[in-house]
Amino acid sequence: MADVKLLDNRWDEAHAATLDEPGRLLYRSNLLGADKRITNYGGGNTSAKVVHRDPLTGEDVTVLWVKGSGGDVGSMKRDGFATLYMDKLERLRSIYRGPDHEDEMVGYLPHCTFDLNPRAASIDTPLHAYLPYAHVDHMHPDAVIAIAATRNSKALTAEIFGDEIGWLPWRRPGFELGLMLSTFARDNPRAKGVVLESHGLFTWGDDARGCYETTLRIINKAIAYFAEKTAGRTVFGGAAVATLEPEARRAVAARLMSEIRARISAGERKLGHFDDQPAVLEFVGSADLRALAALGTSCPDHFLRTKIRPLVLDFDPATGDVEAVVAGLDAAIAAYRDDYRAYYERCRHADSPAVRDPNAVIYLVPGVGMLSFARDKATARIAGEFYVNAINVMRGASTVDTYVGLPEQEAFDIEYWLLEEAKLQRMPKPKSLAGRIAFVTGGAGGIGRAVAGKLLSEGACVVLADIDDAALETARADFAKGFGADVVRAVRLDVTDEAAVAAGFAATAVEFGGLDILVSNAGISSSAPIEETPLAMWDRNMDILAKGYFLVSREAFRLFRRQRLGGAVVFVASKNGLAASPNAAAYCTAKAAEIHLARCLALEGADAGIRVNVVNPDAVLRGSKIWTGEWREQRAAAYALAPDDLEEHYRKRSMLKRSVFPEDIAEAVYFLASDLSAKSTGNIVNVDAGNKESFTR
Incomplete structure (x- = not known):
């Protein structure tokens, strides 16, 4: 095979000795599922027949522990196993009406449940129940399926494994296959397992460790066989085209x-x-x-x-x-x-x-x-x-x-x-943003993180874009832990760099397939009287807050138009884009430019179903990077306040007398990015606890 490294025996007997029988079954399952050469995600199943005390009669009964429906052996927990009375499973044989009716047997499995276990039993349950062994593994190893998927798989199985591993013809998983396995085991008491044509491998044993080691040994024998037979030989007919860099x-x-x-x-x-x-x-x-x-x-x-x-x-x-x-x-x-x-x-x-x-x-x-x-x-x-x-x-x-x-x-x-x-x-209804891809600039900051978290919680995949490497990785790791690594990516991005912006959106297309939502949120802050405002301060505001918003919007529009699926753009601007503030001419002017850019883009995008809207926050101090250091001190000085009094000043200044938090901005962004606002474009939503100076006119 392509990977000729044999499987390692990772069984730790000292650890296993601390576990009860179901615990050893789980340990074995997780070890097997950790290597994709043994079985694929969600594929295969494991079981153990365990003696328990019946909660009704107090008598000892044998219970089948078997991976439940829809589980994954590599990541499952103890509650991933279905548990069924073996004596009741045996009684199912007497009511089985033959192969034409085997699907109806699935309906009887809940009647065999032990101890009110809510985990549903899978269609593979009979494949484990009727084998006369305490421990059974059913895996999908590439090396064994490569045997099972050949024209001469029966002869090849005998060549590689001899009498140790048998062979059964293709049969859809279910009750009939369970009986076929039972018959094979009865007629071949020395066999350690069986290859199922076009399907996979069954192995068994009398204890958890022995079953695990048999499974590994049989798979390793197949891996070694293919390594020997394919060494130096042309595979897939040889290369026909060159591989790009x-x-x-x-x-x-x-x-x-x-x-x-x-x-x-x-x-x-x-x-x-x-x-x-x-x-x-x-x-x-x-x-x-x-x-x-x-x-x-x-x-x-x-x-x-x-x-x-x-x-x-x-x-x-x-x-x-x-x-x-x-x-x-x-x-x-x-x-x-x-x-x-x-x-x-x-x-x-x-x-x-x-x-x-x-x-x-x-x-x-x-x-x-x-x-x-x-x-x-x-x-x-x-x-x-x-x-x-x-x-x-x-x-x-x-x-x-x-x-x-x-x-x-x-x-x-x-x-x-x-x-x-x-x-x-039976699958749950998709969340409101399922299938959507969002790109959030300033994604590692207070508002950006809150927005990303809200979009992720509604089912979106999110690309976090930020210039702060450390904060970006922290945010990515936190979201990956909370929502899963599949749904979040991080891109280091300077929004003023045209080539970097294009590369960031290209990376988004590679990672997720395209784009549905742009949240343009990257920002800075500055404060100075006009006569003390240096050109560098003015240019920096215009570069990040105007040019940066332009560059990411232009790239998003290009991707939206290629996809022809519409799109949602949300600018996180500021109350200062509508209401002037003292000693902040550069910042206020750049924020006003953002708002007017959004209006222009709403006009341009409407024919393609691209909606563009604005959220205007005010005084979001908690968690915001722009409210640290100089900006906080400068804004406090502009109002003749101590920096620690600034948040209370903004709260009292608002009409509703309430503080505004990053999560409040995130809710507004979500509304404008989702289908809840499917008929809205060119709009401005102020999230400022009420400020009459920023009322839109």
Whole structure:
């Protein structure tokens, strides 16, 4: 395989000895799920049969602990396991009506629940229940699926593992497969596991450590086999095109991702992910790229995330003509949709769910890498990870034998399985900004952080842009901890640097696929009587507060127009843009320029659905960097106050006699950036606790 390093045995017996049996099961699960060569995110499952005291009878009973529906073995906690009475599971055999009725058995699983556990049991529960072993692992290792996805997988399994690991033909997960595994184990008592055709690996043991070590040993045997067989051999038919340099790859990705997003987001906004790791580059640059991609993926977990096959784009890295690809995107995407709908019509059943989104999830670009799109960033990233798993499978299988994708009808029956449809219908309603991408300048400051936090809490992905490296990294790390690393990125940005601004928006397109919201918030402060105002102070205000707002708006408009999805721009200006203040001519004038720029942009953007609005704060002292140091002292001096009295002065000055906080500004920004204000543009919202001098006229 591409990565020939064997899996390390990470079992710590001293730690394991401190755990109870379910604890050791969780420990084993997390160890296995930590390496994507063992199983992909959300894929595979683990189980243990544990003796517990029945809370009703007080008698000892055997309980199946098995990963619950929708969990991930690498990150799950103890509450991620379903628990079921084994004796009740055994009784299900007597009411099973055969393969044509196996889906109905899922409805009986809740009746087997032990101790009122709310975790739903998955469709794979029978695969664990009916194996006569205390501990069972079901993993999706690339190296083993590469065996399972070959034309001669049964013979290859015997060649590599002998009698230790058996082989079963493809069967959709469910009750029937559980019985097939049970029969195999009964008839092959010396076997330590089984390879499932086009699916994955089952291994088992009498204790948690032994089961874990068997799983690792079998996978390592497969890894070593492929390392030996592929050493020095041409894979994927050899290289057909050259790979571009990293910066050139990202430039192509930035251009293509916003264009693809424009074409696939009509019904639901999509978020993108770019991957150019070596395994991807080897595949997308190979002679066999199109032939293998057309065969589709093999493991059900792969194509449930990626669709059965990707869309390969016609890019020639030798010419670098990305505009030619853009010109052909409409036809390429339309052809993919037509092909997908035809696949649906060929394979559908009378009770099949309606056809779903016909757009590709995976886009392969020769010499550049892989683009993946989904309804949220994590799903887009994970889809890419799954396709990397598929690439690794194809690499091994096609080198030692003939790679075989799952038959089309079988793939359809998994993708449009009524049980999968029911799972989709149970998903929570998306948040108000789900699928939206926001760029927040001054994102590491008090108002910027509050705005970013509000947008993230409503489901947006956010790029924090700031010139303060330390504050920027702190903000990014804090948000990643609170909302997940997938949804936040940080870009060091001087808003007065034209090239840096363009690069910041290009990075946003690469990281997330495009842009929906610009919050222009970067700011400074200055105070001096006009006769004491140096030109440098005047120019600095104009550069950051006027030119900076112009540059980021211009770049956002360019991206919005390419996407053709509209857009929302919110300027965080100031009450001082409407109401003059003493000793602040440079600042007030620059803020007035921001407001008038917003009015101009509202006129220009309306035909493209781009809305531009303004929030005017006043006296937001808490957490604001501009209210530290000189500015605070200068504003206090302008009103003949002590600096510590300034906040109380502003509160009393307001009509509502209330202080204004960063979170108040964030609420107004959210309103203007969201669909709550879908019919508003060119407006100004003052968040100043009331100041008659700043009433709009």
